[in-house]
Amino acid sequence: MAYDAVLLVSFGGPERPEDVLPFLTNVTRGRGVPPERLAEVAEHYQHFGGVSPINQQNRELLAALRGEFAEHGLDLPLYWGNRNWHPMLADTVAQMRDDGIRSALAFVTSAYGGYSSCRQYQEDLALARSAVGSTAPVIDKLRQFWDHPGFVRPHADAVRDALATLGPTGPDTTRLVFTAHSVPTSMAATAGPEGGRYEAQLRETAALVAAAAGTDLPYDLVWQSRSGPPQVPWLAPDINDHLAALAADGIGKVVVSPIGFVSDHLEVVWDLDTEAADTAKRLGLDYVRAATPGTDPRFVTMIRELVEERLTPAGAGVAADRCRLGTLPAWDFCPAGCCVPARRR
CATH class of the missing domain: 3.40.50.1400 (Rossmann fold)
Known part of the structure; x- marks a missing residue:
């Protein structure tokens, strides 16, 4: 056409x-x-x-x-x-x-x-x-x-830049955390003929970004910005709960990369730069949020x-x-x- x-x-x-x-x-x-x-x-x-x-x-x-x-x-x-x-x-x-x-x-x-x-x-x-x-x-x-180099590589460079601000890092002290918008688990399970497309693509993006960033740090995919009735199950863990779990495990430094987003809109600047940053401060974590591709x-x-x-x-x-x-x-x-x-x- x-x-x-x-x-x-x-x-x-x-x-x-x-x-x-x-x-x-x-x-x-x-x-x-x-x-x-x-x-x-x-x-x-x-x-x-x-x-x-x-x-x-x-x-x-x-x-x-x-x-x-x-x-x-x-x-x-x-x-x-x-x-x-x-x-x-x-x-x-x-x-x-x-x-x-x-x-x-x-x-x-x-x-x-x-x-x-x-x-x-x-x-x-x-x-x-x-x-x-x-x-x-x-x-x-x-x-x-999700896997185009024009999307992956800006995220990867942002992760590399964020890690550089933390000083010495290592797998025992530092964690890379990828985030995306949570969705109801029923929706995630039926996201395509083969099921689970949304989460599968995000996990592939996380692996691609970590590899392109050249880091061997352990990383996790967690969720943010859930809404809806509290009785409806959504993808978990939430970023704030995950930060608490990392602190309890002795992790002291965290880089959060919002691979679910293309720009720094409200669900980034509020959920990550405000709420999650406040959670990290309360827990005593060194916390840096990596940039999104934007322009x-x-x-x-x-x-x-x-x-x-x-x-x-x-x-x-x-x-x-x-x-x-x-x-x-x-x-x-x-x-x-x-x-x-x-x-x-």
Whole structure:
């Protein structure tokens, strides 16, 4: 298929204090999140003036992509739409239609498979197109990129830089901890035809980042940012519980690498830079949080390369021959029924 635009699709976030609760209502609609949990999370945003960093980070990424596309002769206009806050996807798709766009490639700011990290974005794109109507452009999502060198290597360099700030380290004193957003265990167990895609991809990314960072320190994959009813099991352990366990085992230095994220948005600057950092301080741990890719030139180049993959005739098939470091299965187009949690079947 010929494509005539690229759409950046992201989570979205409030940019004024009065936007916080409406935004959170959009995020949690239909999930049974208790009102007291919403109020607690709203307070996290108010700690930063009611503004999430994510929209500005997406503006910066768009600017970097425009420069990257121009430098490499990729003559495709760039658009931006969010799942949960302005600019909303339906409004952006309507603008694309008005601009005469017929078919577009969507880059989603989530590297992994799974329902909330991939399938839900596909559903949101379908809903946006439905809202616009029969004249809406066709929109195809680019493949997952958990093992692309443009994602792995910026994370690895950030880990190396963070370790360098800790002075002498060793396996008996120092631990590398990778984090990602927790999800319900029922969702994680059914994240693909073969099951468990989200966690499996994260574990592969953790191994790739540790190897690329050149460290032989032991490492763990743990979870953060859980929400939802307390009686529903989610992936564990939580980062704060894990820090306590490490301190009890005599570990004194910890580097936390948020491989589940592409930029330093609120779930990084609050859950890791505030809550987890406070936990580490209370436990007497030397704690450093490694950076995310953000607008690292390698990450920006990766997005261009993902677009170019799909502009070639070979881009319609299995992505086994693409620029990858891992060995887990990858697809340009997700199989039907992929990553639909059991509760939705």
